[in-house]
Amino acid sequence: MTILEVQDLKTYYSTLKGDVKAVDGVRLQMEKGESLGLVGESGCGKTTLALAIMRLLPWNGRIVGGKILLNDVDIVGLDEAIFDKDYRWKRMAYVFQGAMNALNPVFKVGDQIAEAITIHEDVAKREALDRARELFSLVGIDPGRITSYPHELSGGMKQRAMIAMALACNPDFIIADEPTTALDVIVQAQTLEVINELQKKLGITMMLITHDLSVVAQTCTTCAIMYAGNLVEYADIDTTFSDPVHPYTQALISAFPSIKEDRRELISISGVPPNLLNPPTGCRFNPRCPHRMDICTKEKPEYLEIGDRHFAACHLLTNGG
Amino acid sequence: MKGEAELKVVNLRKWFPVRRGIVSTLLSRKTEYVKAVDGVSFEVRKGEVFGLAGESGCGKTTTGKTVLRLLEPTGGEIYFEGRDITALNKAEMKQMRRKMQIIYQDPYQSLNPRMTVFDIISEPINVHRLSDSPAETEEIVHKSLEDVELIPAEDFVFRFPHELSGGQRQRVAVARTIILQPSFIVADEPISMLDVSIRAGILKVMLQTKEAQDITYIFITHDLAYARHICHRGAIMYLGKIVELASMDNLVNNPLHPYTIALMMAVPVPDPTLGKARAVISGEVPTPINPPSGCRFHPRCSKATDICSRQEPELVEVSGGHFVACHHAH
Numbered sequence: 170m171t172i173l174e175v176q177d178l179k180t181y182y183s184t185l186k187g188d189v190k191a192v193d194g195v196r197l198q199m200e201k202g203e204s205l206g207l208v209g210e211s212g213c214g215k216t217t218l219a220l221a222i223m224r225l226l227p228w229n230g231r232i233v234g235g236k237i238l239l240n241d242v243d244i245v246g247l248d249e250a251i252f253d254k255d256y257r258w259k260r261m262a263y264v265f266q267g268a269m270n271a272l273n274p275v276f277k278v279g280d281q282i283a284e285a286i287t288i289h290e291d292v293a294k295r296e297a298l299d300r301a302r303e304l305f306s307l308v309g310i311d312p313g314r315i316t317s318y319p320h321e322l323s324g325g326m327k328q329r330a331m332i333a334m335a336l337a338c339n340p341d342f343i344i345a346d347e348p349t350t351a352l353d354v355i356v357q358a359q360t361l362e363v364i365n366e367l368q369k370k371l372g373i374t375m376m377l378i379t380h381d382l383s384v385v386a387q388t389c390t391t392c393a394i395m396y397a398g399n400l401v402e403y404a405d406i407d408t409t410f411s412d413p414v415h416p417y418t419q420a421l422i423s424a425f426p427s428i429k430e431d432r433r434e435l436i437s438i439s440g441v442p443p444n445l446l447n448p449p450t451g452c453r454f455n456p457r458c459p460h461r462m463d464i465c466t467k468e469k470p471e472y473l474e475i476g477d478r479h480f481a482a483c484h485l486l487t488n489g490g
Numbered sequence: 491m492k493g494e495a496e497l498k499v500v501n502l503r504k505w506f507p508v509r510r511g512i513v514s515t516l517l518s519r520k521t522e523y524v525k526a527v528d529g530v531s532f533e534v535r536k537g538e539v540f541g542l543a544g545e546s547g548c549g550k551t552t553t554g555k556t557v558l559r560l561l562e563p564t565g566g567e568i569y570f571e572g573r574d575i576t577a578l579n580k581a582e583m584k585q586m587r588r589k590m591q592i593i594y595q596d597p598y599q600s601l602n603p604r605m606t607v608f609d610i611i612s613e614p615i616n617v618h619r620l621s622d623s624p625a626e627t628e629e630i631v632h633k634s635l636e637d638v639e640l641i642p643a644e645d646f647v648f649r650f651p652h653e654l655s656g657g658q659r660q661r662v663a664v665a666r667t668i669i670l671q672p673s674f675i676v677a678d679e680p681i682s683m684l685d686v687s688i689r690a691g692i693l694k695v696m697l698q699t700k701e702a703q704d705i706t707y708i709f710i711t712h713d714l715a716y717a718r719h720i721c722h723r724g725a726i727m728y729l730g731k732i733v734e735l736a737s738m739d740n741l742v743n744n745p746l747h748p749y750t751i752a753l754m755m756a757v758p759v760p761d762p763t764l765g766k767a768r769a770v771i772s773g774e775v776p777t778p779i780n781p782p783s784g785c786r787f788h789p790r791c792s793k794a795t796d797i798c799s800r801q802e803p804e805l806v807e808v809s810g811g812h813f814v815a816c817h818h819a820h
């Protein structure tokens with residue numbers, strides 16, 4: 170069953186220098202229970218895609234085209250009052266990038282979670298606090314800690330508390346934006362174990378945003394690679410690593426070190442990601458691509474299904490190479 | 491010559507006094523210290539890349555800065571090319587500093603935003619009077635930009651840091667460092683703020699000059715996968731102590747300290763067919779203000795016995811070049 174379908178989504182930011190085309194024609198479909206890793210380098214538009222889906226864009230950001238279907242309802246045009254009452258946090262939730270620093274320092278964490286519940290559901294504070302306790306044990310924090318203030322929690326505990334908060338209204342779709350980036354490796358492993366458990370227990374559909382391919386390899390069932398506002402490849406997790414077809418996916422995988430390999434020279438990708446005020450014409454990866462052909466600088470490659478639920482946008486696939 | 495110690499550190503300590511509130515000052519309580527580095531000994535061999543790894547706050551940066559005397563040690567000895575540099579006065583240390591450099595994590599903060607690339611790179615040339623004429627300075631600057639692959643150099647010399655990408659800034663920082671032809675560099679997480687796709691490029695220019703000029707590196711990182719591919723040997727730190735020191739191969743494939751074992755198991759691998767990363771220990775690193783007694787890792791260790799909370803384990807060599815500080819690892 171398809172939970173989320175994004176069709177040709179474009180989301181731009183207006184700035185004095187013009188529009189930043191942060192998300193520029195993204196197509197994506199997520200099935201119930203899927204755990205999608207959205208991977209890409211800094212500034213490629215991952216957070217913007219998430220904010221567009223949650224309709225939490227900042228004032229200068231706007232959706233300029235496309236559809237976002239949640240269980241077949243287009244939420245782009247939905248009245249804000251309805252979206253806020255029935256969708257945001259209730260059916261879909263978002264763990265903000267850097268969220269662990271977003272807890273309000275003057276309130277107890279349990280009260281903050283309880284408040285999130287009472288705003289959206291008609292329950293008494295007491296019942297909400299009981300739910301907060303349950304959520305804490307679900308994410309592996311001692312339920313007694315709901316009376317702690319944020320500064321009394323470690324970084325890893327704060328991040329789990331934010332995940333608990335996102336779960337407060339029983340959403341069936343969660344976007345977690347770089348949930349482990351600021352954490353040390355052992356705490357990261359603890360947090361990813363919690364996320365994996367939750368998925369198994371609650372059957373939640375999840376989008377995990379990260380720049381770390383190894384986190385995706387070990388947590389997700391599918392992977393979407395984003396580059397300069399576009400998705401360049403989407404596949405199940407095994408295919409992503411065993412048979413990537415897009416030169417950017419391939420380059421990213423060889424640039425990524427593995428502790429399990431023997432010592433080797435790491436391979437870099439020449440050049441840098443483009444400025445999204447003025448992205449290159451044709452394929453946005455063409456200035457850095459080792460396989461660049463004439464057509465790549467002129468025509469934008471179509472995002473095609475090249476195998477079962479395997480999508481990619483590259484001229485090599487249609488024009489040989 | 492390979493194998494010879496370029497740097498030798500013996501029982502190095504760096505304690506920071508904890509700032510106290512007025513009340514405790516009035517009650518004249520004993521000063522407390524953050525024991526950021528608390529008795530660390532190691533050698534870095536000429537021409538090698540020596541890794542310092544461990545979780546946030548374990549004392550990597552403090553160790554790196556203290557061995558260069560950018561921070562004054564609280565105790566211990568630091569031998570550089572055979573000389574104890576803790577005994578040097580300011581003027582002597584300035585001379586020495588030419589040979590001992592640091593590259594910082596954050597290329598946004600380490601470059602003066604009001605200086606052009608030319609000024610940034612020529613500053614150390616002027617400070618150390620390495621050039622006899624403006625023409626020579628210009629030549630040295632251009633050469634160093636080419637060394638870090640900012641090509642053509644004339645495109646970059648008049649730019650300000652904000653006109654450079656993060657990777658280009660870090661290249662400028664590398665260029666400024668190697669222009670003095672140091673023999674020893676502490677690189678403190680030089681790539682952790684940069685995108686994956688350009689990290690390898692920065693490492694390449696760092697290591698190329700290493701080969702050309704025979705530079706010795708301490709490479710500080712919390713990312714063990716990078717350490718694996720860059721370092722020859724390394725040390726794992728926990729709460730201001732070295733818990734294990736060995737060749738990178740041994741640290742990865744044959745870790746002996748329970749903490750190192752836990753770290754290695756927690757590192758995720760970019761390969762979905764391999765076993766998942768696991769957290770085999772719970773909890774997080776405690777504060778270094780009042781570290782646990784005995785072995786600092788004992789409260790989180792599944793192997794801990796009585797002795798571990800009573801007696802601090804020494805870092806001992808258990809096989810050729812493989813050192814561990816654990817009562818139960820040998």
Ligand SMILES: Nc1ncnc2c1ncn2[C@@H]1O[C@H](COP(=O)(O)OP(=O)(O)OP(=O)(O)O)[C@@H](O)[C@H]1O
Pocket residue numbers: 182183184189191209210211212213214215216217218227229230266380445
């Ligand atoms: N409010 C804004 N106004 C203008 N431009 C913006 C705004 N927010 C983001 N951008 C730009 O939009 C692009 C996409 O940003 P976004 O935050 O979505 O990237 P990201 O993939 O999440 O990056 P990171 O990995 O660094 O979090 C970037 O070029 C960014 O500079």
Ligand SMILES: Nc1ncnc2c1ncn2[C@@H]1O[C@H](COP(=O)(O)OP(=O)(O)OP(=O)(O)O)[C@@H](O)[C@H]1O
Pocket residue numbers: 506507524525526544545546547548549550551552553712778
């Ligand atoms: N100037 C200072 N004054 C007081 N405490 C300090 C100071 N510098 C560092 N510390 C403390 O010393 C300990 C070690 O810090 P250090 O920066 O060396 O760790 P690190 O291993 O480099 O961590 P990271 O991976 O986060 O960079 C930490 O607890 C830190 O808070």
Ligand SMILES: [Mg+2]
Pocket residue numbers: 215216217266346
């Ligand atoms: Mg982001």
Ligand SMILES: [Mg+2]
Pocket residue numbers: 550551552
């Ligand atoms: Mg540090």
